[in-house]
Amino acid sequence: xxxHELAAFRAGILHASHMAIITAxxxxxxxxxxxxRQRAAIEAxxxxxxGLKAEATAKTTPTTETAE
Numbered sequence: 001x002x003x004h005e006l007a008a009f010r011a012g013i014l015h016a017s018h019m020a021i022i023t024a025x026x027x028x029x030x031x032x033x034x035x036x037r038q039r040a041a042i043e044a045x046x047x048x049x050x051g052l053k054a055e056a057t058a059k060t061t062p063t064t065e066t067a068e
Contacts, residue, residue, distance in 0.1 A: 010056045017052035020045045 001009065024045035027038055 013052050013056040017049045020049035
């Protein structure tokens, strides 16, 4: 992956993280947010967002793939 592709990949991952947080916030604002199913969804979305953010900010070096 060249530097441009890596930057685009990280931007996409970060965007997905933000969408997970937005969705969790929307669920938290619902009337039934205290129900077990909703709480589980909220926690899962927060976990997903944290994992995606960690992946997007991880220090990696671009690599190139060669077909053999």
